[in-house]
Amino acid sequence: MTHQLDLDFIRGQFPSLTDAPTNEWAHLENAGGSYVPNQVIGLITELFSHAKCQPSWDFGPSVLATEAMDRSRVVMAELFNADPAEIHFGPSTSQNTYVLAHAFRAGWAEGDEIIVTNQDHEANSGVWRRLADSGIVVREWQADPTTGRLDPADAAALITDRTRLMAVTHASNVAATVNPIRELADMVHAVGGRIVVDGVSYAPHGVVDVQALDCDVYLYSAYKTFGPHIGMMFTKADLLEEIAHQGHYFNAGITSTKLTPAGPDHAMIGAAAGIGDYYDAVHAHHFGASAAGRFARTSELFDLFGTHEEALMEPLLAFLRERDGVRVVGAAESDHTVRAPTIAFASERRSSADVYAALIEAKVSCGHGHFYAHRLVTALGLEPEDGVVRLSAVHYNTAEEIERALAVLDRVI
Numbered sequence: 001m002t003h004q005l006d007l008d009f010i011r012g013q014f015p016s017l018t019d020a021p022t023n024e025w026a027h028l029e030n031a032g033g034s035y036v037p038n039q040v041i042g043l044i045t046e047l048f049s050h051a052k053c054q055p056s057w058d059f060g061p062s063v064l065a066t067e068a069m070d071r072s073r074v075v076m077a078e079l080f081n082a083d084p085a086e087i088h089f090g091p092s093t094s095q096n097t098y099v100l101a102h103a104f105r106a107g108w109a110e111g112d113e114i115i116v117t118n119q120d121h122e123a124n125s126g127v128w129r130r131l132a133d134s135g136i137v138v139r140e141w142q143a144d145p146t147t148g149r150l151d152p153a154d155a156a157a158l159i160t161d162r163t164r165l166m167a168v169t170h171a172s173n174v175a176a177t178v179n180p181i182r183e184l185a186d187m188v189h190a191v192g193g194r195i196v197v198d199g200v201s202y203a204p205h206g207v208v209d210v211q212a213l214d215c216d217v218y219l220y221s222a223y224k225t226f227g228p229h230i231g232m233m234f235t236k237a238d239l240l241e242e243i244a245h246q247g248h249y250f251n252a253g254i255t256s257t258k259l260t261p262a263g264p265d266h267a268m269i270g271a272a273a274g275i276g277d278y279y280d281a282v283h284a285h286h287f288g289a290s291a292a293g294r295f296a297r298t299s300e301l302f303d304l305f306g307t308h309e310e311a312l313m314e315p316l317l318a319f320l321r322e323r324d325g326v327r328v329v330g331a332a333e334s335d336h337t338v339r340a341p342t343i344a345f346a347s348e349r350r351s352s353a354d355v356y357a358a359l360i361e362a363k364v365s366c367g368h369g370h371f372y373a374h375r376l377v378t379a380l381g382l383e384p385e386d387g388v389v390r391l392s393a394v395h396y397n398t399a400e401e402i403e404r405a406l407a408v409l410d411r412v413i
């Protein structure tokens with residue numbers, strides 16, 4: 001049985017897509033922040049209306065808050081094929097990596113080595129690089145300066161028996177090409193190291209199986225994946241035992257607070273379960289009632305999303321490939337297992353700021369610059385403030401929205 005994505009149903013879940021005044025925009029800045037469906041909005045409203053208080057006590061609203069937060073942890077664990085104890089919420093991915101870097105450093109000695117890339121968003125780069133100040137040797141795995149892609153053979157050459165960690169993105173928010181995480185994990189694990197994977201830009205486009213990837217940490221920003229503005233990280237159970245406690249001293253030994261020194265936003269944590277509720281609603285609409293578990297249902301759904309996203313990015317990539325003087329960052333092909341539909345490009349003829357302005361004029365939501373992948377954009381030989389133009393789609397985008405962008409690009413580049 002083949003399934004066609006029912007875009008009317010899907011878009012009907014997102015008020016920003018259906019209602020004025022936002023519905024006049026073709027939202028192609030999803031890599032910066034995706035819209036939220038009614039399932040998430042409903043939970044935020046419910047939790048702010050009836051459970052906006054301190055959780056963990058026995059009074060009614062507090063019980064509701066606790067239940068909502070616990071449910072989110074379970075839903076997230078199911079989505080990532082993890083255990084709920086391995087799920088940690090924090091204010092953002094950037095804050096989560098900041099905490100992680102402290103937690104890891106406590107167990108390392110001067111002269112221990114880590115590998116970072118110049119393809120990553122700064123959130124999974126700067127905090128690790130700063131450890132050089134305390135005697136950690138930082139090795140940079142460099143992307144190809146023309147394509148922006150990483151070659152695993154270059155990573156292999158950087159690994160030694162002192163490698164403690166590799167920090168790498170699953171798919172960069174600019175190059176968007178899927179990196180072979182399992183292969184990298186195996187390489188790092190062979191010398192007793194760990195791998196921290198930034199999945200922020202990958203997770204809106206593919207199912208994430210942390211067990212199959214064998215990653216030690218998987219970073220996720222719910223607000224890029226149809227959820228509220230919080231960060232979440234999967235941390236493998238044995239790693240959690242190993243790294244240093246970052247919470248208050250009297251909570252030492254409580255793993256659920258080990259990596260959350262900041263009081264997280266309870267209502268937003270509770271609302272994160274709405275991402276799973278949304279996937280369930282879309283799954284039920286397309287596949288009917290299912291006895292399969294959440295992870296299996298979500299995998300099936302992402303196959304459908306991937307096929308649609310591939311159809312969205314193909315005309316855009318085809319156009320950009322053929323235009324003289326235009327450089328696309330990352331893989332040139334539209335296979336959704338190879339790249340996400342986050343298309344960043346630069347034109348020799350027009351500044352990215354000009355192209356951006358023309359797109360905005362036509363009500364195409366997008367951005368330009370370095371998108372905090374400052375090192376990558378610089379390594380590509382571009383001036384980072386002007387940087388690249390980025391058009392980033394997700395499964396709710398339509399062929400007409402891509403056509404609107406293409407009509408502008410045809411005129412200006």
Ligand SMILES: Cc1ncc(COP(=O)(O)O)c(C=O)c1O
Pocket residue numbers: 031032091092093094095121123124169171172173198200201221230231372
């Ligand atoms: C690939 C990637 N990693 C990490 C981050 C940082 O996430 P947060 O805003 O949750 O700190 C972003 C945000 O743009 C991103 O695109």
